Amino acid sequence: MKHSPFDIWLFDPQDLHAEQDEALKQHLAECDSCRALAEAWQAAEAGMLASEAMAPEPGFAHRWQQRLALARSKRRRRQTWAVLAGTIGGALVLTPIISLRLWALLAAPGEAALAWLDRLQILTLNLEALRGFVAIVLQSLQGLSVLWWVALGLGALWISGLWAGLLYRIAFKIIPNGVSR
Amino acid sequence: MPTDEKRWLRQARDGDELAFGHIVEAYERPVYNLCYRMLGDRALAEDAAQETFLKAFLGLKRYDPQRVFVNWLLSIASHHCIDRLRRRRLRLVPLESEQGVIDVVDTEAGPERALARAEQEHEIRQSLLQLATKDRAVVVLHYWQGLSYVEIAETLSLTTSAVKSRLHRARRTLAEHWLSQQEEGLAIQGLRDEALTF
Numbered sequence: 222m223k224h225s226p227f228d229i230w231l232f233d234p235q236d237l238h239a240e241q242d243e244a245l246k247q248h249l250a251e252c253d254s255c256r257a258l259a260e261a262w263q264a265a266e267a268g269m270l271a272s273e274a275m276a277p278e279p280g281f282a283h284r285w286q287q288r289l290a291l292a293r294s295k296r297r298r299r300q301t302w303a304v305l306a307g308t309i310g311g312a313l314v315l316t317p318i319i320s321l322r323l324w325a326l327l328a329a330p331g332e333a334a335l336a337w338l339d340r341l342q343i344l345t346l347n348l349e350a351l352r353g354f355v356a357i358v359l360q361s362l363q364g365l366s367v368l369w370w371v372a373l374g375l376g377a378l379w380i381s382g383l384w385a386g387l388l389y390r391i392a393f394k395i396i397p398n399g400v401s402r
Numbered sequence: 403m404p405t406d407e408k409r410w411l412r413q414a415r416d417g418d419e420l421a422f423g424h425i426v427e428a429y430e431r432p433v434y435n436l437c438y439r440m441l442g443d444r445a446l447a448e449d450a451a452q453e454t455f456l457k458a459f460l461g462l463k464r465y466d467p468q469r470v471f472v473n474w475l476l477s478i479a480s481h482h483c484i485d486r487l488r489r490r491r492l493r494l495v496p497l498e499s500e501q502g503v504i505d506v507v508d509t510e511a512g513p514e515r516a517l518a519r520a521e522q523e524h525e526i527r528q529s530l531l532q533l534a535t536k537d538r539a540v541v542v543l544h545y546w547q548g549l550s551y552v553e554i555a556e557t558l559s560l561t562t563s564a565v566k567s568r569l570h571r572a573r574r575t576l577a578e579h580w581l582s583q584q585e586e587g588l589a590i591q592g593l594r595d596e597a598l599t600f
Contacts, residue, residue, distance in 0.1 A: 229570070232570050232573040232574060232577070233566075233570060257581060258574075258577050258578070258581065259577075261577040261578070261580040261581040261584065262573055262574075262576065262577035262580070264580055265529060265573075265576045265577055265579075265580040266545075266573075266576075268522055268525065268526055269526060269541075269545045269546075270545065271522070272522065272523060272526050272546075274431055274432060274435035274546055275431075275434060275435045275438045275439075275447075276430075276431045276434065276435075277430055277431070277434040277447075277448055277451060278448070281426065281427075281430045281434070281448075281451070281452075282423050282426040282427045282430065284448075284452065285423070285426050285452055285455050285456070286419060286423060288452050288456060289419060289456060289459065292456055292460075
């Protein structure tokens with residue numbers, strides 16, 4: 222005997238048209254295995270519908286408050302350990318570097334001072350170059366009309382807004398179903 | 403959303419634990435029930451329900467007020483239970499059920515009725531444990547929480563058609579399990595009758 226589509230219909234009888242419903246009833250009257258399945262499903266569904274929602278032991282909310290306090294204290298402890306580990310790790314990385322520098326300074330103080338002076342000079346030259354670049358840009362903008370200035374200002378505002386918005390979205394992202402995975 | 407709930411949520415968002423305590427009291431039963439039906443064990447359900455409220459409180463800023471709050475909670479609870487079952491590769495039948503222990507949950511209605519109810523609960527628990535974890539979540543959300551297909555889809559991050567097909571598959575599994583239990587019961591009864599005749 223052909224059971225399809227009746228073995229599908231018997232689990233969703235509410236979605237059937239009148240004709241389908243009639244055909245299903247007729248099939249169930251003739252087919253023992255489908256009828257047994259339909260009756261089993263009816264019994265299983267009735268059992269679930271009659272079953273009440275289970276409740277936790279009394280004092281659930283109080284236990285939750287205690288759990289929250291425990292979670293917070295664990296979090297604080299973890300943070301303390303993280304800061305401590307970071308500090309020790311940083312010190313372990315920096316100590317040999319600083320020691321080497323100090324050693325170089327103590328071994329040849331004149332050369333070390335000259336090296337620092339060199340660096341300072343390079344920095345000054347870089348700043349000078351940057352100042353020159355800004356001056357050129359401003360000079361080229363002098364000929365612009367007020368309309369262009371307004372457009373540039375609005376463009377800058379738009380980019381700033383976009384940047385701030387992106388930062389906000391990353392920091393306070395609302396997940397559609399509210400569940401972090 | 404009731405006015406009290408709105409107020410408690412607003413206060414809880416500002417870090418008020420006591421306000422969230424009211425929320426816990428209001429929704430402990432549906433959340434616990436979902437966890438119990440998913441995990442099939444009281445202790446595990448208590449732990450999962452507690453964890454759900456903890457996650458909800460700590461992640462309250464991510465809650466979208468356009469959604470029904472209890473559905474958001476149920477969503478966290480469902481995902482938590484599914485992850486838990488997946489992560490720990492929890493055996494489908496916990497030890498308690500394996501040994502055939504029946505929890506007598508209500509003795510107010512008289513011992514016989516309480517035992518009958520407990521037996522029925524035991525059978526339901528056994529049946530639910532036959533289902534795949536997501537199918538089980540769909541069944542619990544539909545039959546105990548009364549959620550529509552659309553709400554279940556939103557809660558479990560599924561499509562509506564996936565919910566329908568999972569529900570259909572779950573119904574078939576439940577019916578087949580019920581049928582096999584009945585046949586097993588009849589077979590045992592037959593053996594008993596046979597033994598009595600000798």
